[in-house]
Amino acid sequence: MEPTVEVQQQPTPRLRQVGPALYELDAGFREDMRVPARIVADEELLQKMAQDRSIVQLINVTTLPGIQGFAIGMPDMHEGYGFPVGGVAGTRLPDGVISPGGIGFDINCGVRLLSTGLRHDDVRDVIPALAHDLARSIPTGFGRHGRLALNPEQVDRVLTEGVPYVVCNLGMGTEDDLPSIESGGHLPAAAAARVSLRARERGHDQLGTLGGGNHFIELQRVDRILDAAAAKAFGLFEGQLTILIHTGSRGLGHQVCTDAVREMDRALAREGLRLVDRQLACAPFSSPEGQAYYAAMCAAANFAWSNRQVLTHRVREVFGRRLGADVWPRIVYDVAHNIAKVEEYGGQRLCVHRKGATRAFGPGNPELPEAWRQVGQPVFIPGSMGTCSFVLAGRSESRSVSFSSACHGAGRQLSRAAAKRQVVGAELRKELNARGIIVECPSNAELAEEAPTAYKDVERVVDAVETAGIARKVAKLVPLAVLKG
Amino acid sequence: METGTWQFEPHTSEVRIRVEGTDLAELFEEAGYALAEVMLGESPPEPPSGAEEEHLTLEAADTEALLVDWLNELISRSDMKKRVYTHVVVDTLAERKLHARIRGFTPEVLKTAVKAATFHGLEIREHEDRFIAFIVLDV
Numbered sequence: 001m002e003p004t005v006e007v008q009q010q011p012t013p014r015l016r017q018v019g020p021a022l023y024e025l026d027a028g029f030r031e032d033m034r035v036p037a038r039i040v041a042d043e044e045l046l047q048k049m050a051q052d053r054s055i056v057q058l059i060n061v062t063t064l065p066g067i068q069g070f071a072i073g074m075p076d077m078h079e080g081y082g083f084p085v086g087g088v089a090g091t092r093l094p095d096g097v098i099s100p101g102g103i104g105f106d107i108n109c110g111v112r113l114l115s116t117g118l119r120h121d122d123v124r125d126v127i128p129a130l131a132h133d134l135a136r137s138i139p140t141g142f143g144r145h146g147r148l149a150l151n152p153e154q155v156d157r158v159l160t161e162g163v164p165y166v167v168c169n170l171g172m173g174t175e176d177d178l179p180s181i182e183s184g185g186h187l188p189a190a191a192a193a194r195v196s197l198r199a200r201e202r203g204h205d206q207l208g209t210l211g212g213g214n215h216f217i218e219l220q221r222v223d224r225i226l227d228a229a230a231a232k233a234f235g236l237f238e239g240q241l242t243i244l245i246h247t248g249s250r251g252l253g254h255q256v257c258t259d260a261v262r263e264m265d266r267a268l269a270r271e272g273l274r275l276v277d278r279q280l281a282c283a284p285f286s287s288p289e290g291q292a293y294y295a296a297m298c299a300a301a302n303f304a305w306s307n308r309q310v311l312t313h314r315v316r317e318v319f320g321r322r323l324g325a326d327v328w329p330r331i332v333y334d335v336a337h338n339i340a341k342v343e344e345y346g347g348q349r350l351c352v353h354r355k356g357a358t359r360a361f362g363p364g365n366p367e368l369p370e371a372w373r374q375v376g377q378p379v380f381i382p383g384s385m386g387t388c389s390f391v392l393a394g395r396s397e398s399r400s401v402s403f404s405s406a407c408h409g410a411g412r413q414l415s416r417a418a419a420k421r422q423v424v425g426a427e428l429r430k431e432l433n434a435r436g437i438i439v440e441c442p443s444n445a446e447l448a449e450e451a452p453t454a455y456k457d458v459e460r461v462v463d464a465v466e467t468a469g470i471a472r473k474v475a476k477l478v479p480l481a482v483l484k485g
Numbered sequence: 486m487e488t489g490t491w492q493f494e495p496h497t498s499e500v501r502i503r504v505e506g507t508d509l510a511e512l513f514e515e516a517g518y519a520l521a522e523v524m525l526g527e528s529p530p531e532p533p534s535g536a537e538e539e540h541l542t543l544e545a546a547d548t549e550a551l552l553v554d555w556l557n558e559l560i561s562r563s564d565m566k567k568r569v570y571t572h573v574v575v576d577t578l579a580e581r582k583l584h585a586r587i588r589g590f591t592p593e594v595l596k597t598a599v600k601a602a603t604f605h606g607l608e609i610r611e612h613e614d615r616f617i618a619f620i621v622l623d624v
Contacts, residue, residue: 052496052497054497078497080605081499081623082604082605105601106623211598212597212598213598213624254561258557258561258601261603265604278549278604279607414497415495415496415497416498416624417495445597446596
């Protein structure tokens with residue numbers, strides 16, 4: 001008889017509603033749970049989550065040593081590995097664990113929004129040339145490295161110093177960019193020496209590259225302003241041309257995670273410890289393994305912010321060539337959605353893991369730039385290709401609801417294989433073109449995998465975040481051109 | 486390159502593969518070929534005859550970890566050398582150690598970029614006449 005894959009019974013019926021768009025599964029549901037599982041969703045999104053293993057994976061997260069409060073699933077949650085994608089967990093310092101699987105292989109994958117002072121209507125005719133020029137300027141295909149190859153000393157400095165090094169020493173950007181990046185594009189706990197030679201070798205020519213999968217650069221138009229005061233503070237207006245960049249730490253970050261999972265897995269085996277899922281390999285934050293990984297993860301995060309900075313520089317070069325040197329796309333903000341950060345909640349320092357989740361600080365947080373500190377942190381939620389994206393502003397309630405975290409996208413609902421069965425890449429390309437959306441993507445197969453039908457309804461996902469009190473909607477953006485890796 | 490001893494299982498966002506081999510060495514080779522198919526699409530071509538042969542030796546905590554290390558070695562070499570390996574030979578494989586020879590080429594377009602092999606849901610089952618493994622790749 002052929003072996004079969006066991007799909008565990010989903011526990012959806014036991015979820016109880018504890019607030020608007022907020023559900024919980026008690027810690028007594030499974031013996032090994034240390035805290036409840038909390039999910040931000042409406043009923044329809046919950047039903048979608050119940051169709052894969054994401055809720056079981058969230059329950060597995062509740063078993064992590066030192067976890068506080070609850071493991072949280074965002075409304076875009078779907079099945080991942082170890083943590084679900086859209087999973088958040090805070091572990092108590094110093095003895096709670098840090099788990100590389102709770103951050104993911106693409107460390108500091110994130111989103112950066114650039115704004116221009118231009119109205120789309122005034123530059124409509126230039127969009128095809130901008131898209132084409134971006135595609136020529138930014139390496140996307142396999143075997144193509146970035147235009148910037150760093151020597152070993154430069155790699156070390158990017159890892160240690162992050163975006164300030166890229167701005168001040170590589171001349172890409174200005175110091176005005178720094179406050180508009182989460183953590184100023186630099187985590188001081190980074191230690192380049194904790195990043196393996198192989199990881200550095202993988203990364204040395206990858207700054208300024210997009211990578212494949214769901215990474216993209218999108219030219220967009222601000223379709224609708226939903227909160228005038230917040231939009232004004234963020235520098236957004238209706239009809240404005242904007243640029244959204246989505247990518248991460250490339251092969252360097254992947255290798256950092258690979259190295260750490262291997263090390264922690266070995267350490268657990270030495271101590272005879274078994275986890276409910278081996279991909280949740282972890283170590284106490286204060287242990288040598290935990291500290292080594294945290295320092296390497298911070299370095300990879302600095303690399304990812306630097307990558308988005310170099311891409312920003314390329315975008316500015318293209319806009320300057322096509323529209324004049326005085327057109328200077330400005331960074332609205334840059335947020336990570338695969339990262340661990342040390343933050344304080346209720347007087348307790350926690351290591352907050354965000355795996356496919358965005359930090360969403362409310363108004364007044366001292367980490368936010370003064371210019372819009374009283375508005376709340378910008379949160380960017382890209383929808384699927386061809387639909388729309390949202391800008392939100394974090395609310396104070398996010399602290400108690402979700403460790404100041406929001407979703408990171410629409411969330412997949414179809415596997416890549418299912419998407420390809422339903423969608424023909426070449427036809428999707430034509431359909432998007434017919435709607436006036438330019439697509440620059442070398443692979444039709446990859447295009448089909450990222451088809452809009454493969455994703456949940458982003459408006460429903462964002463509504464759940466708003467209903468739960470995590471963040472409020474500020475603006476809706478629609479795509480004009482998309483460049484995919 | 487032969488095909489057919491692996492199949493793709495449902496997974497919402499990543500790639501879950503079921504691989505078979507008559508012994509562990511073949512299981513690992515087939516897993517390598519499955520990875521190449523993920524990266525290139527069906528029936529990837531053999532590398533050109535003059536393609537460089539790379540030798541690799543790995544040691545891990547157990548056989549499951551060795552399978553993860555093996556695939557991650559192929560993935561990281563692909564990233565560094567801009568190659569996809571469509572010819573893999575596992576010469577020796579003990580419980581925790583392997584030696585292999587691999588050859589690859591640089592394709593024009595990559596169908597799917599693979600970030601890493603994971604331990605999630607990883608199983609290697611021994612049956613009377615074969616080994617079967619399940620593995621999830623982050624893509």
